[in-house]
Structures are given as C-alpha cells and as structure tokens.
Amino acid sequence: MMDRALAMDNLYAGAVDRTLTDEQLAAKARAGDSAAMEELYLRYRQPIFRVVYRSTRNIDEAEDIVQDVFLKAFERLHTFREQSRFSTWLMRIALNLCTDRARMRHRRQELLEREADHKLAWSHPNAPDPIEAARQNAFQEAFYTALDQLPEHHRQLIILRDLEEMDYEEIAQILGVSVGAVKLRVMRARRAFKTKLEPLLRAIGELE
Amino acid sequence: MRRLCRELERSIASGASELPSALQAHIAQCARCQHLWRLEQAYRRGLHAARSEPVPACEVPWTPIQARLAEQKATKRMPIGRPYAYAGGFAVALLAAYLTWLVRAPQQNAPALLATPSPAIRQDQSLKASEPPKANFAPERAVRPMAPNQVASAAPAPRPNRIAPAATFQKTGSRPKATEPLAQAALTAKARLPRQAEAPSEGSASIALNAEPFAVASLPLSQYELHNSLQVEYLPIHYGTPSSDTDNEGNPHDAIICSF
Numbered sequence: 001m002m003d004r005a006l007a008m009d010n011l012y013a014g015a016v017d018r019t020l021t022d023e024q025l026a027a028k029a030r031a032g033d034s035a036a037m038e039e040l041y042l043r044y045r046q047p048i049f050r051v052v053y054r055s056t057r058n059i060d061e062a063e064d065i066v067q068d069v070f071l072k073a074f075e076r077l078h079t080f081r082e083q084s085r086f087s088t089w090l091m092r093i094a095l096n097l098c099t100d101r102a103r104m105r106h107r108r109q110e111l112l113e114r115e116a117d118h119k120l121a122w123s124h125p126n127a128p129d130p131i132e133a134a135r136q137n138a139f140q141e142a143f144y145t146a147l148d149q150l151p152e153h154h155r156q157l158i159i160l161r162d163l164e165e166m167d168y169e170e171i172a173q174i175l176g177v178s179v180g181a182v183k184l185r186v187m188r189a190r191r192a193f194k195t196k197l198e199p200l201l202r203a204i205g206e207l208e
Numbered sequence: 209m210r211r212l213c214r215e216l217e218r219s220i221a222s223g224a225s226e227l228p229s230a231l232q233a234h235i236a237q238c239a240r241c242q243h244l245w246r247l248e249q250a251y252r253r254g255l256h257a258a259r260s261e262p263v264p265a266c267e268v269p270w271t272p273i274q275a276r277l278a279e280q281k282a283t284k285r286m287p288i289g290r291p292y293a294y295a296g297g298f299a300v301a302l303l304a305a306y307l308t309w310l311v312r313a314p315q316q317n318a319p320a321l322l323a324t325p326s327p328a329i330r331q332d333q334s335l336k337a338s339e340p341p342k343a344n345f346a347p348e349r350a351v352r353p354m355a356p357n358q359v360a361s362a363a364p365a366p367r368p369n370r371i372a373p374a375a376t377f378q379k380t381g382s383r384p385k386a387t388e389p390l391a392q393a394a395l396t397a398k399a400r401l402p403r404q405a406e407a408p409s410e411g412s413a414s415i416a417l418n419a420e421p422f423a424v425a426s427l428p429l430s431q432y433e434l435h436n437s438l439q440v441e442y443l444p445i446h447y448g449t450p451s452s453d454t455d456n457e458g459n460p461h462d463a464i465i466c467s468f
C-alpha cells in the first residue's frame with residue numbers, strides 16, 4: 001500500500017523539475033505552483049515523520065502532525081525568508097507542533113496506551129530467546145519511559161542530536177540559538193535523561 | 209584520582225566510545241566512575257536500539273493535503289464576497305419591507321384618518337391651550353343681555369349669520385390669522401357645532417325643519433370696555449328654523465343656523 005501511494009505521488013510529481021533546489025521550489029510554491037509544493041512534500045515527508053514519530057511514538061498522531069506541518073508551511077510560505085534552509089524551517093514548524101501536541105495530550109494515558117503497543121511491537125516472532133527478548137523489551141520500555149518523562153525541550157534535543165544524529169549547527173539553526181548554546185543544552189538534556197533513566201534501569205536489574 | 213574522574217566525565221560528555229587504558233583501570237577501582245560508565249553504556253545501548261528500531265514509512269499521500277490547502281484557500285476567499293452577499297441581502301430585505309408597507313399602508317391609514325380630528329378641531333384645542341380665559345367662549349345661554357344701542361355702537365360691521373365651513377378655509381388656503389381673535393373664535397365656534405349641523409345634507413332638511421332650535425355655539429361680536437376691563441360680546445347661534453316660535457323669543461340678536 002505504501003509503495004502504491006509512493007508510486008502515485010511520484011506520478012503526480014512528474015510535472016516539476018526535480019533538480020530544482022528547495023529554495024527554488026519554495027519560490028515556485030509561493031507563487032501557487034502546486035507541483036512544486038508536492039515535490040517539497042515528497043522530499044521532506046519522511047524526514048519530518050521520523051522526528052515526529054520519535055517524539056510521539058504513535059503512527060496516527062505522527063501522520064496527523066505531518067499533515068499539519070505541511071499545511072502550516074504552505075499556508076505561511078510567504079513568511080519563509082530564505083535566511084535558513086527550507087528543511088530547517090520545516091523542522092522548526094514540526095517541533096513547534098510536537099510541543100503543542102505534547103502540551104495538549106494527557107501524558108499518563110498516553111504512557112499506558114504506549115505500554116501496550118510496545119509490548120506487542122517488540123515481541124519479535126523470530127526472537128531466539130524469549131527471556132532475552134523480554135529483557136530487551138523491558139530495557140526499551142525503561143528507555144522510552146525516561147524519554148517521555150523529560151521536558152519537551154530536553155526531549156527534542158535528545159531526539160535531534162542523539163537519535164537523528166543531526167549536527168550542532170543544524171540544530172542551532174532549527175532552534176534559532178548559537179552552537180555553543182546547543183552544546184550546553186544537549187549536555188543538560190543528557191544529564192536529565194540519565195537521571196530519569198537510572199532508577200528505571202535499577203528497577204529492571206540493568207544497574208546495580 | 210580526582211583528575212581521572214574529571215577526565216572520565218569529559219570523555220563521556222564528548223561521546224567517546226573507547227576509553228584509554230588509564231581510565232579503564234581507574235573505573236575498576238572507583239565505584240562512582242564505574243556507576244557513571246555503566247549508566248553511560250546503558251544510555252548508549254538504549255540509543256542504539258532506538259535508532260535501529262525501524263520507523264514506519266509515512267503513508268500520508270499528497271492529495272488530502274492538497275485538498276485541505278484548496279479548502280483553506282476557498283475559505284479565505286469567502287470574506288471577499290461576503291460583504292456583497294450581506295449588502296444584497298440587506299437590499300432585498302429593505303425592498304420587501306417597502307413593498308409590505310405599500311400594500312398595507314392604505315388599510316392602515318383609513319382608520320387613522322377617521323381617528324384624527326379635523327384641522328378646525330385641532331385649532332380649537334390649540335386655542336384653548338393658548339388663549340387667556342377671558343377670550344374663551346362663554347357657555348351657551350350665558351350671554352349677557354345687551355342693549356340694542358350698545359350693540360350697534362360696539363359692533364364694527366355687520367357679520368354674516370352663516371359661518372363658512374372649515375373646509376372652505378382649507379380649499380382656498382385663506383386660513384384666519386392668529387392675530388384676529390374674532391375670526392379665530394368664529395372658526396372655533398364652527399368647529400364646536402354638532403355633527404349634523406356641520407354637514408347638513410338635503411335628505412335631512414325635513415328633520416331639521418321639525419327640530420327644536422337650540423343654541424350650539426356663540427360668536428364673539430366685538431370687544432368693549434367695562435369697569436376698566438376688556439369684555440367680549442357673544443352672539444349665540446341656534447340650530448333650527450327661522451319660523452320657529454322659540455327662535456326670536458329670547459334675544460333678537462341670536463343667530464340662527466338653518467338647514468335647507
């Protein structure tokens with residue numbers, strides 16, 4: 001189904017030159033070129049979805065946010081001044097929307113629902129050792145629980161730097177701060193994350 | 209020892225995957241650094257597992273986003289045409305109200321005209337409010353008897369017994385001036401006539417002939433001075449026939465309104 005959707009998208013996107021840069025496409029999209037918008041969407045749909053999914057851990061919610069990201073981006077394309085890259089600008093919108101969603105949703109309820117989902121998702125049918133699989137599941141559960149317990153600004157930094165492995169310069173552009181400030185914030189975020197992670201790992205016997 | 213602890217912290221912060229042998233030896237001896245290193249390893253293991261966890265592909269196609277964009281564009285364009293729609297609706301409502309008024313106006317105006325007093329009566333009411341009490345009409349049959357010579361000297365000119373109807377004033381536009389008290393009083397006196405005397409018809413002649421004459425109004429004739437005060441002489445107006453027995457018995461100066 002995904003392949004068919006991608007194939008259809010590629011068919012629709014054939015009207016625009018794919019060698020154009022993001023900024024050229026953005027200029028065309030600002031003028032109302034629907035094909036340029038579509039090309040931009042196809043380029044950045046998956047990277048945005050990856051970050052959003054890591055933040056929400058829910059496919060449906062992540063897809064909703066992705067739609068909202070591109071709707072908002074194309075609606076406010078006239079505010080894109082090309083002082084930063086289009087992908088950076090798009091990622092900033094995505095992170096802001098993630099923050100809004102995180103404020104809105106009920107964290108405790110989400111955790112409970114996610115717990116059930118993860119147990120199913122991580123129980124791989126071809127796992128060699130069920131005990132090892134259960135231990136691995138418990139470890140992953142503790143990891144994501146600690147990540148969920150972090151404040152939104154810390155979680156975003158962990159996701160961008162340690163999970164998505166973005167460089168500091170790009171994160172600095174997304175957040176609109178200096179590289180030094182990003183490094184400091186990443187260090188604080190890691191420390192806070194480990195503080196949350198430690199008791200959880202102790203509880204499952206991963207730490208003495 | 210403390211130098212090695214700080215160096216381990218720096219290595220962890222920089223994300224070093226391998227530690228020098230000196231630090232590895234130190235970790236084996238220092239419980240705090242051992243704990244830190246294990247926590248760091250667990251963290252890295254968790255990150256590695258999270259990174260290697262497959263992220264599902266985003267299957268949101270472009271078409272729903274395009275449709276929502278078009279929808280947003282359409283809703284944004286709405287306010288441009290909305291004032292015209294409001295103006296059109298207001299014009300239609302105004303036209304409907306005007307047509308309704310045109311249709312219903314004659315029906316509503318008819319009873320209103322009947323209920324409205326005639327101009328003469330309105331003028332009578334205004335005179336009552338504005339004139340001093342002395343200039344008002346005296347009650348019927350309350351006319352002071354007057355000597356014929358006094359009447360002849362006081363009256364400036366002979367006045368017609370028949371009073372022109374108020375409608376005559378309206379048609380000709382020669383309404384009496386407010387500065388002429390006698391003419392105003394005469395007009396008011398006409399206004400105070402009963403309805404059958406106001407519009408006598410030919411069919412009612414026989415009834416009028418057989419009716420008893422009675423005083424319906426009094427006309428002020430002239431002004432005279434008595435005991436240093438200005439007085440007005442009134443001429444009572446009777447409704448009846450000139451041949452009536454009771455007509456001229458009381459006062460020879462009474463005016464008689466006849467219906468023919």
